[in-house]
Amino acid sequence: xxxxKVNLCGIGIDNPVIPASGTFGFGYEFAQxxxxxxxxxxxxxxxxxxxxxxxxxxxxxxxxxxMINAVGLxxxxxxxxxxxxxxxxxxxxxxxxxANISGFSVDDYAYTCExxxxxxxxxxxxxxxxxxxxxxxxxxxxxxxxxxxxxxxxVKAVTSKPVIIKxxxxxxxxxxxxxxxxxxxxxxxxxxxxLLGMRIDLKTKRPVxxxxxxxxxxPAIFPVALRMVYQAANAVKIPVIGMGGISSAEDVIEMxxxxxxxxxxxxxxxxxxxxxxxxxxxxxxxxxKYSIKNLKDIIGGALNG
Amino acid sequence: xxQGIFTIISNKRIARNIYEIVLxxxxxxxxxxxxxxxxxxxxxxxxxxxxVCDCEGSKLTLIYKTVGGGTEKLSSLKAxxxxxxxxxxxxGYDLSKSGDSPILIGGGVGVPPLxxxxxxxxxxxxxxxxxxxxxxxxxxxxxxEFKRAGANTVIVTADGSYGKKGFVTDALPDYDYSxxxxxxxxxxxxxxxxxxxxxxxxxxxxxxxxxxxxxxxxSCKTLTGxxxxxxxxxxxxxxxxIWKD
Numbered sequence: 001x002x003x004x005k006v007n008l009c010g011i012g013i014d015n016p017v018i019p020a021s022g023t024f025g026f027g028y029e030f031a032q033x034x035x036x037x038x039x040x041x042x043x044x045x046x047x048x049x050x051x052x053x054x055x056x057x058x059x060x061x062x063x064x065x066x067m068i069n070a071v072g073l074x075x076x077x078x079x080x081x082x083x084x085x086x087x088x089x090x091x092x093x094x095x096x097x098x099a100n101i102s103g104f105s106v107d108d109y110a111y112t113c114e115x116x117x118x119x120x121x122x123x124x125x126x127x128x129x130x131x132x133x134x135x136x137x138x139x140x141x142x143x144x145x146x147x148x149x150x151x152x153x154x155v156k157a158v159t160s161k162p163v164i165i166k167x168x169x170x171x172x173x174x175x176x177x178x179x180x181x182x183x184x185x186x187x188x189x190x191x192x193x194x195l196l197g198m199r200i201d202l203k204t205k206r207p208v209x210x211x212x213x214x215x216x217x218x219p220a221i222f223p224v225a226l227r228m229v230y231q232a233a234n235a236v237k238i239p240v241i242g243m244g245g246i247s248s249a250e251d252v253i254e255m256x257x258x259x260x261x262x263x264x265x266x267x268x269x270x271x272x273x274x275x276x277x278x279x280x281x282x283x284x285x286x287x288x289k290y291s292i293k294n295l296k297d298i299i300g301g302a303l304n305g
Numbered sequence: 306x307x308q309g310i311f312t313i314i315s316n317k318r319i320a321r322n323i324y325e326i327v328l329x330x331x332x333x334x335x336x337x338x339x340x341x342x343x344x345x346x347x348x349x350x351x352x353x354x355x356x357v358c359d360c361e362g363s364k365l366t367l368i369y370k371t372v373g374g375g376t377e378k379l380s381s382l383k384a385x386x387x388x389x390x391x392x393x394x395x396x397g398y399d400l401s402k403s404g405d406s407p408i409l410i411g412g413g414v415g416v417p418p419l420x421x422x423x424x425x426x427x428x429x430x431x432x433x434x435x436x437x438x439x440x441x442x443x444x445x446x447x448x449x450e451f452k453r454a455g456a457n458t459v460i461v462t463a464d465g466s467y468g469k470k471g472f473v474t475d476a477l478p479d480y481d482y483s484x485x486x487x488x489x490x491x492x493x494x495x496x497x498x499x500x501x502x503x504x505x506x507x508x509x510x511x512x513x514x515x516x517x518x519x520x521x522x523x524s525c526k527t528l529t530g531x532x533x534x535x536x537x538x539x540x541x542x543x544x545x546x547i548w549k550d
Binding site for chain 1: 306308345349350351352375391511512513514515517518519520521522523524525526531536
């Protein structure tokens, strides 16, 4: 449907709905439920240079209108992703996929991005400098403009595909980080990753999650995400992917008005595996309700300019 | 896996903090005892994973313990109300391994999936013994149901207030068996792992995000590689488990 199409960093996508990394695996679980080719694209499970088991369990805690996770980037490592996961994905998904990459040093990021950049199925590289659940890396790159720029430059130097830097909300000045990424050559930014949160079990009087803290996501964080996307989109000219608590077609439109070119849907996939299918199906009706002809025309509609 | 809307037929307390809910809906995705379903409870973000206690035609029976706000809310629902449920989750018990005289060992709220298993094994002509352990008399449930299904049923309580006094491992040496199937708390599993005389299958529990393999929230390490409790599990072979203690 023409009216849902947007252009994300030079690649046209059929609609702006993208399942977020870490909530969609490498696609197969969902491909058994519906044709995932209806998606704009999806961002696959965060991939690192070496295989990772991740954190101890419990890794999950429930919150009012949301959840906390501390999975800790469990993934089979970039070589296995290329050898095992991408060929399997090719069977069920025929569009460019968004590769999501994490690392523990600038060299790690460059190494993993360079390998994934060469994969024909990969359309975009989404570089996660904002994981709150791993020590000695992840989020530390995303909370300082100079470090964010350093990772961006290192990845851009070894890749040819659009590089999208995934930002942390756990910062005081999101606009400064967004600008630093843009100036370092990023083709886009995506935000927000999860907010650092925690729960304590009243029975055991101990943190619910083995890692004590984790990333808070779900509908509860939508207003925070919307505010930060608005601030970031006001600060940069490159495309912004908005995410954080999106669970309806209305949320998609609101996020796009705040400046998002496309959106990612995360926690909603975990409680309703058909969430993205439903959102895409609902968009035309909701657009009609608010007299929106084409989605691409509303991007940044609420920005000050 | 299927997503379906189920209608509550009945929802009643059957022991202390233990409820039996009978539902009507599309159960076609449920293929083996030991699988679980994941229920949306209004007002709570994550679904509640609950093992299948019985499944016959379009009738699905679940038994759950009220442990927090979500299950308490679930226990307040009345006949006629509807629930959004994902069914057919996880890999269940492998009946082909049972031999002629399998033993089923359940602890507390781990007992329910063994009921569906007992019925299936008995329908295949197996001689089934069930050792069901509880803390105290007012927590005991489904003794009559297991007996009616044809299982040689033994109840043990930790305080001796009903049945044999002690733990399931105290009753176990009294029986010969060809294979074991178990579900219950991990301390019981650890004791059992030292007491059993044959291979068997354990069904594990973990806090889950999605329940269908997407979020990696319930991963564990095994001798046969990393597994997701919700997807490759919840049932694991005795020979692949890495005991934490």
